[in-house]
Amino acid sequence: EAQVTQNPRYLITVTGKKLTVTCSQNMNHEYMSWYRQDPGLGLRQIYYSMNVEVTDKGDVPEGYKVSRKEKRNFPLILESPSPNQTSLYFCASGQEGLGDTEAFFGQGTRLTVV
Amino acid sequence: GQQLNQSPQSMFIQEGEDVSMNCTSSSIFNTWLWYKQDPGEGPVLLIALYKAGELTSNGRLTAQFGITRKDSFLNISASIPSDVGIYFCAGQLYPGGTSYGKLTFGQGTILTVHP
Numbered sequence: 547e548a549q550v551t552q553n554p555r556y557l558i559t560v561t562g563k564k565l566t567v568t569c570s571q572n573m574n575h576e577y578m579s580w581y582r583q584d585p586g587l588g589l590r591q592i593y594y595s596m597n598v599e600v601t602d603k604g605d606v607p608e609g610y611k612v613s614r615k616e617k618r619n620f621p622l623i624l625e626s627p628s629p630n631q632t633s634l635y636f637c638a639s640g641q642e643g644l645g646d647t648e649a650f651f652g653q654g655t656r657l658t659v660v
Numbered sequence: 661g662q663q664l665n666q667s668p669q670s671m672f673i674q675e676g677e678d679v680s681m682n683c684t685s686s687s688i689f690n691t692w693l694w695y696k697q698d699p700g701e702g703p704v705l706l707i708a709l710y711k712a713g714e715l716t717s718n719g720r721l722t723a724q725f726g727i728t729r730k731d732s733f734l735n736i737s738a739s740i741p742s743d744v745g746i747y748f749c750a751g752q753l754y755p756g757g758t759s760y761g762k763l764t765f766g767q768g769t770i771l772t773v774h775p
Contacts, residue, residue, distance in 0.1 A: 579763065588768050589703070589748065589750075591763055591764070636702050638702075651702030651704070654702055
């Protein structure tokens with residue numbers, strides 16, 4: 547089954563404790579990205595990657611890091627989480643071609659930083 | 661960065677009614693996308709629009725890419741209870757010669773359908 551898998555689904559952590567949210571896709575997609583969703587703000591892009599070892603900043607990259615060492619994985623790293631990073635996070639993947647743009651989202655990771 | 665204004669923010673309708681929502685931007689986009697998000701799930705792509713003026717249907721859904729490339733609308737005809745959810749528009753620019761770029765989302769329209 548084609549899917550984007552995020553882990554964990556829920557996470558509560560303390561300020562300053564480094565964490566990683568994993569994202570994996572099994573569709574051999576070139577394009578992957580991370581978003582955060584906050585009430586009234588919709589989804590805002592954090593980082594995106596067009597292929598292995600190619601990453602670019604989205605609209606809200608501050609406080610986040612990503613890496614793309616393999617095509618299937620695109621982890622999101624918070625080196626020193628702060629309470630304003632409490633949010634719902636989504637990973638997405640897509641493949642070049644009509645109708646496939648950003649077609650698949652993961653189920654989300656709800657992060658709370660206390 | 662680009663700003664997308666999506667309206668209305670929420671809608672409460674009766675089953676069977678038609679629904680219309682739209683997005684406007686201060687900048688042009690190469691692609692307009694419409695997504696639906698069910699509670700506890702990630703967004704699911706409904707319709708993708710790639711050319712200015714394009715009108716595309718997907719079942720009871722119809723979306724159009726505005727001629728100015730700064731707006732798009734989504735219509736849902738004969739709404740049913742399972743249409744409940746949050747609908748997002750999104751615009752995408754293609755930087756340089758690559759096929760993908762930053763995706764900017766609207767704030768979302770919360771749709772409630774009363775049986």
